[in-house]
Amino acid sequence: MVTDAQQACFEAGIKFGSLYHQFAGTPVSPRSTRSLETAIAESIENQPFCESVTVAIDDDAVAADIAHDNGYTELSGHLMQVQMRIVYEGVTVRTRMEMEDGYPLMKLVEVIDDGTADA
């Protein structure tokens, strides 16, 4: 037995894992942060039940991460903040990725049932 809220949370997790492992490692510099943010968000919004994705890549963190002369670094969790809203059968799930103890943690922020979901 799986409830609609549990299914909604599963769907939310899929989107987060997809986003991270599709785009981590992408070459990025302060010149290319905006286009990468947009592409990540629009790409993941294609997935089912994914209502909205917001990606903010931190230009200063990217610049600080460029340790070598080549002028770019690779996208990873400590360089971006992500928020997503998933809606599945009347259940809205909000998620966020943010740094915690130096580790980019994917968090389930809230699960809101509009009253029509199967328990």
Place this chain on the structure above:
Amino acid sequence: MVTDAQQACFEAGIKFGSLYHQFAGTPVSPRSTRSLETAIAESIENQPFCESVTVAIDDDAVAADIAHDNGYTELSGHLMQVQMRIVYEGVTVRTRMEMEDGYPLMKLVEVIDDGTADA
């Protein structure tokens, strides 16, 4: 408010999205299916709350997918079956990826609460 079962389902989804988007696109042939299965499983089992991952890449499907002379194809959902067990705070979640209508669907199979989880 998020229940342990919902958090467990979120974690299960993260693992599935991670597995798929990390490894989809990997060059594969019938000569390299076994090592890829093992590496995928052991890699994702590193993630938190992930008790076991089983990956079965279909050698016949891989061979059939090799349309050109180069002798390999790229890993994608229709070439493999995946099963995972996630355990979070007394909640066990079983998931599976299998083909449905020609599309590799990630499924939440069951959510089992051992009675100690927070509702």
Place this chain on the structure above:
Amino acid sequence: MVTDAQQACFEAGIKFGSLYHQFAGTPVSPRSTRSLETAIAESIENQPFCESVTVAIDDDAVAADIAHDNGYTELSGHLMQVQMRIVYEGVTVRTRMEMEDGYPLMKLVEVIDDGTADA
């Protein structure tokens, strides 16, 4: 002994392999092709010696590839054309990815030495 022209060709190959394996598998639909094209090009242009990258994702091919109800597909070689120009120590290398016998082939189009490169 490695010539500048050989090094330039090696660099060109790195960019092509990077582009393909970073972005293949990205969820894409006709709604998100333009942002993905831009992000891919700007991302790879960050890499050393990479003067320009042009990516054209074929909207009609993407639409035709959407076989299931979910409304998106995964980026792969048959959905896009890519052109790159690499410049290394006076050697310009032009490359292109295009379909050949149903397989997306990465091609070295021309290698132009401006006369200053080490032979």
Place this chain on the structure above:
Amino acid sequence: MVTDAQQACFEAGIKFGSLYHQFAGTPVSPRSTRSLETAIAESIENQPFCESVTVAIDDDAVAADIAHDNGYTELSGHLMQVQMRIVYEGVTVRTRMEMEDGYPLMKLVEVIDDGTADA
């Protein structure tokens, strides 16, 4: 006009970019280094003209990279050494990835023409 040696170097670059951007970001711990090394090598050896790939992931570096409690890190260039041999139309290309000034550099080590290649 493209020589066989230039084409061989282009092919060598493709393999390196593919390897790096396919597998960077993979969850890894000292428990899963051996299976990942094997899978990476066997996967890339599927690609055309790729005679051999050797991947050595540094267990100590992986352990040192595990900064947080989760017990794993993500594969990136500073954790591994890679050597490849590409053979194209009588030209053998040897490549290596190793750290230089804190940055994982992909290097063209040597290009050996057996005397039958087109100049």
